[in-house]
Amino acid sequence: MKKSYGDHVAVSGLNLSIQQGEIFGLLGPNGAGKTTTILMLLGLTEPTSGSARVCGLDPTRQPLQIKRRVGYMPDDVGFYEDRTALDNLIFTAQLNQIPLQEARMLAEQLLERVGLAEVAAKKVGAFSRGMRQRLGIADVLIKRPTVIILDEPTLGIDPEGVRELLQLIHNLSRKEGLTVLLSSHHLHQVQQICDRVGLFVRGELIAYGDVPSLAKQLDQEGLITVELEATGFSDAALNELSSLEDVVEIRGNVQQGTDSTTVILLGKRDMTTEAAGIVIRCGAQLQSIRRKQYGLDEIYHRYFEGGGLA
Numbered sequence: 537m538k539k540s541y542g543d544h545v546a547v548s549g550l551n552l553s554i555q556q557g558e559i560f561g562l563l564g565p566n567g568a569g570k571t572t573t574i575l576m577l578l579g580l581t582e583p584t585s586g587s588a589r590v591c592g593l594d595p596t597r598q599p600l601q602i603k604r605r606v607g608y609m610p611d612d613v614g615f616y617e618d619r620t621a622l623d624n625l626i627f628t629a630q631l632n633q634i635p636l637q638e639a640r641m642l643a644e645q646l647l648e649r650v651g652l653a654e655v656a657a658k659k660v661g662a663f664s665r666g667m668r669q670r671l672g673i674a675d676v677l678i679k680r681p682t683v684i685i686l687d688e689p690t691l692g693i694d695p696e697g698v699r700e701l702l703q704l705i706h707n708l709s710r711k712e713g714l715t716v717l718l719s720s721h722h723l724h725q726v727q728q729i730c731d732r733v734g735l736f737v738r739g740e741l742i743a744y745g746d747v748p749s750l751a752k753q754l755d756q757e758g759l760i761t762v763e764l765e766a767t768g769f770s771d772a773a774l775n776e777l778s779s780l781e782d783v784v785e786i787r788g789n790v791q792q793g794t795d796s797t798t799v800i801l802l803g804k805r806d807m808t809t810e811a812a813g814i815v816i817r818c819g820a821q822l823q824s825i826r827r828k829q830y831g832l833d834e835i836y837h838r839y840f841e842g843g844g845l846a
């Protein structure tokens with residue numbers, strides 16, 4: 537699937553399948569193409585080339601059927617501010633042809649489920665960002681979708697609110713088999729609940745998978761990093777470590793005001809055991825040594841913000 541705006545390619549060559557019941561995180565910085573991808577999946581914008589299938593339907597040809605099955609929460613959910621939370625939900629339900637009595641019952645159940653039962657009769661204009669997002673989730677669920685697509689659901693919410701919202705999304709997926717696609721640029725949050733994530737950079741999905749396999753795919757040219765800390769570390773030890781076969785780079789750093797040195801060793805293979813042996817043989821006291829595994833945050837930093845891996 538591809539989408540261009542004039543000469544500008546917003547999404548290029550996207551080829552991805554998301555499994556039923558999965559929580560998939562679309563990650564990338566501003567302008568990476570996440571929203572454009574979502575709009576194409578919803579049939580709200582047409583791909584320049586290629587096509588998508590959502591629940592077996594073609595969004596371009598069957599946008600109404602898609603709308604019935606897919607709940608979409610944009611990054612800024614719009615509500616009737618001077619109406620209550622309950623009224624807003626009933627209104628959405630009725631737009632989806634749900635009769636009034638059933639709509640009321642469903643709305644009440646959903647408000648309970650998203651933790652807003654106590655403020656059901658409050659006007660939405662007085663809601664905090666976190667409350668609005670939870671109401672947004674209830675709003676997409678009221679038509680009983682099989683897929684929900686959430687654009688930046690955690691934007692502007694405090695950490696506690698984020699935790700609760702993500703827990704809610706996770707429970708919904710696990711308990712009711714909902715398929716969830718969410719976009720975000722908050723990796724550490726997404727990492728907690730997503731089965732798989734895809735990294736978007738300048739319109740291209742550069743990698744996707746579960747977090748450990750993604751970290752592996754993106755590991756710096758397949759190099760393995762070993763980090764150690766020792767006291768009484770000498771130049772002799774540094775020289776010996778540098779002359780190990782397959783070492784690509786070595787960096788030593790004396791901790792200010794202490795006798796402790798941190799050494800980062802980048803190699804073509806795992807040298808943890810050999811490095812430990814050398815440090816001890818050279819008379820230093822090894823405080824810690826570990827093979828460094830990169831989390832998504834570090835990978836994100838490297839790919840999206842141009843930083844190097846430390």
Ligand SMILES: Nc1ncnc2c1ncn2[C@@H]1O[C@H](COP(=O)(O)OP(=O)(O)OP(=O)(O)O)[C@@H](O)[C@H]1O
Nearest residue numbers: 541544545546564565566567568569570571572573
């Ligand atoms: N209607 C449009 N007309 C022209 N260019 C557009 C249009 N919509 C998006 N773009 C461009 O396409 C690119 C991808 O935008 P998109 O909104 O999909 O990114 P995003 O990853 O969702 O970013 P954000 O996190 O800021 O929402 C951007 O360069 C954007 O300027």
